[in-house]
């Protein structure tokens with residue numbers, strides 16, 4: 001289950017997200033990634049208009065394929081978008097040819113619906129053809145848009161295939177939807193860390209909590225398997241991210257530079273911080289973390305306040 005789904009299921013309110021973009025931008029893949037299943041409940045479709053509605057408990061995702069301009073008959077799509085809490089505008093970051101059209105559509109759409117909360121998403125970040133955040137910002141003129149509309153607007157890149165950036169999106173939703181106070185530092189509690197070298201399939205783990213209980217030991221076993229599967233599934237990708245849960249723990253898996261690292265943290269810990277720590281350790285893993293002792297030393301030295309005690 002994605003942590004977004006878990007998060008939303010914890011609140012009583014209904015949450016709806018409108019996901020808009022050209023055909024093939026990656027909307028359906030994003031929906032699958034959020035719902036984490038292929039057989040979602042698609043309760044109603046307006047296929048002729050390119051509108052699709054996916055409902056899961058109190059979460060509604062509405063996708064809309066724009067063709068090449070906003071339809072002149074405003075009634076249905078406009079009502080659908082105005083009814084949503086958040087608007088995602090998806091731009092295929094590998095599709096340079098349609099960037100200008102995307103800019104025109106985005107600006108026209110914003111002028112039409114004036115959303116309070118807008119997130120522009122560059123999809124397919126895993127692809128080698130994916131263009132940079134800076135180029136997206138420039139071409140879509142996001143800074144100008146932000147000034148002009150005064151809506152809460154941001155731009156991120158993500159990949160529905162590798163999970164990269166998905167947790168930045170969730171963090172953004174948490175802040176915008178639930179108005180969570182922004183904490184400067186959100187320490188996590190790293191109970192254990194498992195690394196996997198893809199070339200050799202060597203697994204290494206360290207326990208960082210002084211009093212490991214059975215539940216942690218079984219979680220580590222589980223993670224060793226999980227890391228191996230994750231590494232296999234993501235073999236063709238340079239980077240990948242995934243978050244899962246086991247027993248009372250949250251597991252953050254990050255792949256980079258031929259290594260997979262899994263951090264076992266507490267269930268309510270901040271995922272973005274755990275991902276950042278995992279990435280930082282991955283920068284060092286080859287040089288300093290070749291034995292469990294050196295891995296433990298590196299984590300404890302770099303993140304003394306994040307190690308569970």
Ligand SMILES: Nc1nc2c(ncn2[C@@H]2O[C@H](COP(=O)(O)OP(=O)(O)O)[C@@H](O)[C@H]2O)c(=O)[nH]1
Nearest residue numbers: 022023024025026027028029124127159160161
């Ligand atoms: N490499 C890559 N391809 C993706 C990603 N998301 C979607 N695609 C591909 O892009 C195409 C269109 O995706 P889809 O979600 O159906 O687009 P939609 O028309 O906006 O719903 C499909 O072939 C997907 O496999 C991604 O994150 N990475």
Ligand SMILES: [Mg+2]
Nearest residue numbers: 024027028063
């Ligand atoms: Mg689709």
